[in-house]
Amino acid sequence: MKVPLPDRVTLTEICPRDGFQNIKTWIPSETKLQVIDRLIDAGLRSFEITSFVSPKAIPQMADAADVSAHVLKRIARDNLELDAVALAPNLRGATAAHAAGLSHISYVISASAAHNKANINRTHEESLADLDTIVKTYPGLHVTLSMSTVFGCPFVGAITVEQVLWLIEEGVKRGARDVALCDTIGVANPLQTAVLIDAVRATFPTLEIALHMHDTHGMALANMLVGLQRGVTRFETAAGGLGGCPFAPGAAGNAATEDTVNMLHRMGVATGVDLARHLRAVELIGEKIQPNLMGHLANARSYSEFDFWPKNKGESHG
Amino acid sequence: MKVPLPDRVTLTEICPRDGFQNIKTWIPSETKLQVIDRLIDAGLRSFEITSFVSPKAIPQMADAADVSAHVLKRIARDNLELDAVALAPNLRGATAAHAAGLSHISYVISASAAHNKANINRTHEESLADLDTIVKTYPGLHVTLSMSTVFGCPFVGAITVEQVLWLIEEGVKRGARDVALCDTIGVANPLQTAVLIDAVRATFPTLEIALHMHDTHGMALANMLVGLQRGVTRFETAAGGLGGCPFAPGAAGNAATEDTVNMLHRMGVATGVDLARHLRAVELIGEKIQPNLMGHLANARSYSEFDFWPKNKGESHG
Numbered sequence: 145m146k147v148p149l150p151d152r153v154t155l156t157e158i159c160p161r162d163g164f165q166n167i168k169t170w171i172p173s174e175t176k177l178q179v180i181d182r183l184i185d186a187g188l189r190s191f192e193i194t195s196f197v198s199p200k201a202i203p204q205m206a207d208a209a210d211v212s213a214h215v216l217k218r219i220a221r222d223n224l225e226l227d228a229v230a231l232a233p234n235l236r237g238a239t240a241a242h243a244a245g246l247s248h249i250s251y252v253i254s255a256s257a258a259h260n261k262a263n264i265n266r267t268h269e270e271s272l273a274d275l276d277t278i279v280k281t282y283p284g285l286h287v288t289l290s291m292s293t294v295f296g297c298p299f300v301g302a303i304t305v306e307q308v309l310w311l312i313e314e315g316v317k318r319g320a321r322d323v324a325l326c327d328t329i330g331v332a333n334p335l336q337t338a339v340l341i342d343a344v345r346a347t348f349p350t351l352e353i354a355l356h357m358h359d360t361h362g363m364a365l366a367n368m369l370v371g372l373q374r375g376v377t378r379f380e381t382a383a384g385g386l387g388g389c390p391f392a393p394g395a396a397g398n399a400a401t402e403d404t405v406n407m408l409h410r411m412g413v414a415t416g417v418d419l420a421r422h423l424r425a426v427e428l429i430g431e432k433i434q435p436n437l438m439g440h441l442a443n444a445r446s447y448s449e450f451d452f453w454p455k456n457k458g459e460s461h462g
Numbered sequence: 463m464k465v466p467l468p469d470r471v472t473l474t475e476i477c478p479r480d481g482f483q484n485i486k487t488w489i490p491s492e493t494k495l496q497v498i499d500r501l502i503d504a505g506l507r508s509f510e511i512t513s514f515v516s517p518k519a520i521p522q523m524a525d526a527a528d529v530s531a532h533v534l535k536r537i538a539r540d541n542l543e544l545d546a547v548a549l550a551p552n553l554r555g556a557t558a559a560h561a562a563g564l565s566h567i568s569y570v571i572s573a574s575a576a577h578n579k580a581n582i583n584r585t586h587e588e589s590l591a592d593l594d595t596i597v598k599t600y601p602g603l604h605v606t607l608s609m610s611t612v613f614g615c616p617f618v619g620a621i622t623v624e625q626v627l628w629l630i631e632e633g634v635k636r637g638a639r640d641v642a643l644c645d646t647i648g649v650a651n652p653l654q655t656a657v658l659i660d661a662v663r664a665t666f667p668t669l670e671i672a673l674h675m676h677d678t679h680g681m682a683l684a685n686m687l688v689g690l691q692r693g694v695t696r697f698e699t700a701a702g703g704l705g706g707c708p709f710a711p712g713a714a715g716n717a718a719t720e721d722t723v724n725m726l727h728r729m730g731v732a733t734g735v736d737l738a739r740h741l742r743a744v745e746l747i748g749e750k751i752q753p754n755l756m757g758h759l760a761n762a763r764s765y766s767e768f769d770f771w772p773k774n775k776g777e778s779h780g
Contacts, residue, residue: 149653330762333728334687335467362677362721362758366684369652396762403680410651440680444648444714 149372152414154190156354156380157183157401159429160211161192161231163386165204167433173207175432177214182425183383184218187417188401190227191215192250192380196237212244231290233264234271238278242285250290251275251320255308256297259328263292263389272314279319289320290356292389294340295332305343312348322352324380327367328389330360330396337367341374354378357399359385359438364399365407372413379404383422384429385438400439402426467690470732472508474672474698475501475719477747478529479510479549481704483522485751491525493750495532500743501701502536505735506719508545509533510568510698514555530562549608551582552589556596560603568608569593569638573626574615577646581610581709590632597637607638608674610707612658613650623661630666640670642698645685646707648678648714655685659692672696675717677703677756682717683725690731697722701740702747703756718757720744 160180164171180193193215199206208230215228230241232249241249253271254260260268279287294308312323325340337355344353355371356379357364368379385400405417426442437443478498482489498511511533517524526548533546548559550567559567571589572578578586597605612626630641643658655673662671673689674697675682686697703718723735744760755761 331728333725335729359680360758360762361724362680362683362718363725365680366687366725369684369687396758400680406679407651407681407684410649411653440678440714444678 149411149413150375150377151412152416153372153377153379153408155188155401155404155415155417156190156192156227156229156378157188157383158192158356158380158398159183159382159384159386159401161195161205162380162388162398163382163384163429164433165195165202166386166388167204171204171433173210173214176207176211179383179425179428179433180211180215181218182428183422184224184226186419186422186425187415188422189225189416190229190378192229192231195231196240196244196249197231197233208240209244212241212246216245229288232278234266235274235277235281238274238282238285238287242282247284248286248288249278250288250324251278251315252290252292253311253315254292254297254328255303255311256293256300258299259293259297262299268311268314272318275315275318275320287320288354289315289323290326291315291323292326292328294325295327295336296329298329305340308340309343309347312344312351316348316351322354324354324356324378326356326380327358327364330358330364332357332367333363334366334370337370338374341371341376345374352378354380356380358387358396359399360396365403368399368404369407372408384426384434384442386429386434397438400426400437400441402441403439406441467729467731468693468695469730470734471690471695471697471726473506473719473722473733473735474508474510474545474547474696475506475701476510476674476698476716477501477700477702477704477719479513479523480698480706480716481700481702481747482751483513483520484704484706485522489522489751491528491532494525494529497701497743497746497751498529498533499536500746501740502542502544504737504740504743505733506740507543507734508547508696510547510549513549514558514562514567515549515551526558527562530559530564534563547606550596552584553592553595553599556592556600556603556605560600565602566604566606567596568606568642569596569633570608570610571629571633572610572615572646573621573629574611574618576617577611577615577709580617581707586629586632590636593633593636593638605638606672607633607641608644609633609641610644610646612643613645613654614647616647623658626658627661627665630662630669634666634669640672642672642674642696644674644698645676645682648676648682650675650685651681652684652688655688656692659689659694663692670696672698674698676705676714677717678714683721686717686722687725690726702744702752702760704747704752715756718744718755718759720759721757724759 194208195205232238381401382398385397387398512526512529513523550556699719700716703715705716
């Protein structure tokens with residue numbers, strides 16, 4: 145590569161939030177917690193564990209407080225350095241997350257006004273006003289701007305770079321600490337990703353950027369590669385490739401954590417994840433939640449035992 | 463991107479060879495030809511149309527001469543500039559391809575000696591000796607070195623860069639004109655792809671390189687992106703993502719032509735392919751040959767109507 149890749153990145157495991165919220169049948173809290181426990185066992189230390197949203201809109205997330213309590217107990221018991229994040233779309237969600245003992249939220253807002261309305265029934269102005277109140281009310285709360293439809297919207301199509309920069313600025317000036325650029329419907333291409341990252345970096349040089357890529361058109365890993373080449377060190381991925389968006393018709397799953405870990409490790413980029421243990425969590429997801437996993441590695445299972453790289457020993461001629 | 467991407471690339475459509483050869487039940491020649499015709503209609507102008515191999519080893523390719531005759535007739539009828547290539551693993555295959563009227567073969571040889579033996583039952587020395595004879599016997603024949611297991615072997619694991627360079631040198635000095643670097647089992651990572659391309663370029667600065675990536679671990683598009691960033695302008699892809707290797711257990715399909723076209727067009731790289739028409743060929747493959755297509759776009763179908771990029775008009779704030 146022309147640009148050296150980072151030595152290490154953080155993967156934020158979003159299966160418990162973005163993955164589970166798209167499963168229509170109720171997943172018992174116990175199963176959710178088993179999966180989260182296995183993912184922690186695999187070495188993941190950053191999670192979107194749940195979502196504090198209206199249980200009418202997304203019944204699957206009705207146990208947000210219970211899930212949070214469990215994870216916080218596990219953190220205390222094992223003395224883990226684990227970043228437990230909950231999604232919140234408004235003041236009410238942030239208040240509930242804070243009450244549940246969490247200190248970090250993903251504040252969701254769509255780059256597309258049309259999708260913001262469809263997804264969380266708010267105008268940009270309403271979303272930004274709530275953000276103001278949240279930061280003022282809970283000054284210790286780490287608020288990540290989780291920006292949906294940054295690379296394209298299911299309702300209006302293209303989103304301009306200027307639109308994204310405008311919304312980041314509005315968020316940052318209200319106290320958001322960092323931003324996740326989310327390709328909610330999985331249509332970003334690598335050049336687009338490069339251009340957007342470069343534009344955000346140029347305008348907000350010290351802002352930490354994460355990428356959240358869905359794999360609808362198979363470009364998720366290519367887009368993350370472009371992020372890596374630009375020094376992005378946080379990626380939001382979902383075990384088993386679960387995910388979508390309840391209010392973005394046709395969106396496919398997230399980049400699978402295991403596919404991402406596989407690519408990163410083979411390139412010598414550390415994640416802290418034990419891939420074999422992670423695949424045991426994926427196995428559990430396949431057994432109990434979603435038999436049709438969307439990632440590649442979990443379906444292939446072949447060749448994961450081989451070290452093709454970077455040792456690069458093996459057969460030679462002569 | 464730091465490196466400008468090429469304006470235009472050639473996609474060699476390998477579904478009729480690499481795709482079909484992995485379908486266990488006989489595909490009637492008429493169906494094969496219908497698919498090829500639709501792929502030509504979509505604008506593809508470079509094809510691996512068939513394989514001249516032992517019908518005992520790969521019964522699916524028994525109609526190689528018929529398929530070749532049809533394609534040559536279509537080329538003549540429509541006065542097409544179309545590169546019709548057949549795979550040949552030995553002198554016998556090259557002779558048959560030549561007799562069928564073809565002027566271009568993919569001469570298959572594995573970087574791994576173990577896979578060369580399993581795949582075509584030859585040592586490297588035997589393969590190279592036949593190459594010598596082929597080039598001397600058919601001096602007008604364009605011979606592309608189609609090098610399997612370049613990024614990893616199902617039997618021995620890693621393949622060294624030196625091994626690949628050695629085999630390219632042996633091939634080129636015997637008259638091979640260009641080389642396709644094939645990730646037969648789909649395990650290459652982007653850094654590995656970059657390192658290998660750079661090494662080949664450094665040693666053979668004028669040699670034309672093509673990439674042939676399988677998508678077992680989901681990295682095919684990321685690997686092709688790295689090739690694009692290095693100026694590679696030919697990629698071998700298969701409609702519907704069909705493919706594998708009959709003698710490489712567990713290998714998954716090729717990068718789907720439609721996924722590749724989608725990524726390239728969205729980045730402004732021309733292919734000459736009409737994506738909508740191409741999807742009609744994929745539809746036919748799904749109906750008549752393989753209901754479980756492996757590519758992303760054909761399964762998603764969503765959002766292909768939107769122009770997310772590069773026009774990048776659309777919603778803006780205010």
